[in-house]
Amino acid sequence: MTDRLVDSSGFPRSDIDLVAVTTARSNIVKLKNDHKAVMLQIEEALHAVHAEALAEREKKQEEAAQAAALQNPSSSSSSTTAHTSQPGSGSNTAEAPLTPFAKVNAVALDSPSKEAGLLQGDKIVAFGTVTASTPNVMPSLSEHVQSRENKPILVKVLRGDASELQSVILVPRQGWGGRGMLGCHIVPM
Known part of the structure; x- marks a missing residue:
């Protein structure tokens, strides 16, 4: 990938197929760029999946707190406070x-x-x-x-x-x- 394609006099080397080498180098660079793009897409998808899972978990906790508040209206303020301080709230x-x-x-x-x-x-x-x-x-x-x-x-x-x-x-x-x-x-x- 990094060897020179010309000799010390500046002429193309005769011991290698220059067309095949330049084509192979070009294809390798394209594959590296494609790999980077795919890895970025995977990273974004992972962030989205984890963000959705977090949102879903918080929604379920909120629904559970609302259900508890409906069952026991006299202690709704204390159940809400307990809900927000559960693990996962950081x-x-x-x-x-x-x-x-x-x-x-x-x-x-x-x-x-x-x-x-x-x-x-x-x-x-x-x-x-x-x-x-x-x-x-x-x-x-x-x-x-x-x-x-x-x-x-x-x-x-x-x-x-x-x-x-x-x-x-x-x-x-x-x-x-x-x-x-x-x-x-x-x-x-």
Whole structure:
């Protein structure tokens, strides 16, 4: 792959078939590029699968908490607190995951945000790893989006009467036909 194809005088080497060697080198480079592209697709698919599994697990936990609250209405506030502090919630406190830090002010048509299901008025509780307890929330959110281009991000929002927690998977990307990678306008709260 790295040997010179010319001799010390600058003439093509006569001991090898130059056409076969250059064709083989070209094919190897194409295969390496194809391999890189496939590996990126696999990585993105794995991120999406794990994000969906996390969203499904949280949905089931939320449904279990709501069912428990319906069965025992007098202790609904304590069961909700216990639900949010169960394993899988990470190092966040019981209040931090439910504190919105930003609001979706507008969503463009045919944008990644529209495809993910974000709606105008959604209050963002978690945007990937960014939460209300993150220092410099809006700059951190911007950095997170930039670092996750073409990779899925799990976004948790409060919708409607602010008690309905929704999870959507957003894939930021360039070239969707509008400004930015999200296609929505997010304002701090």
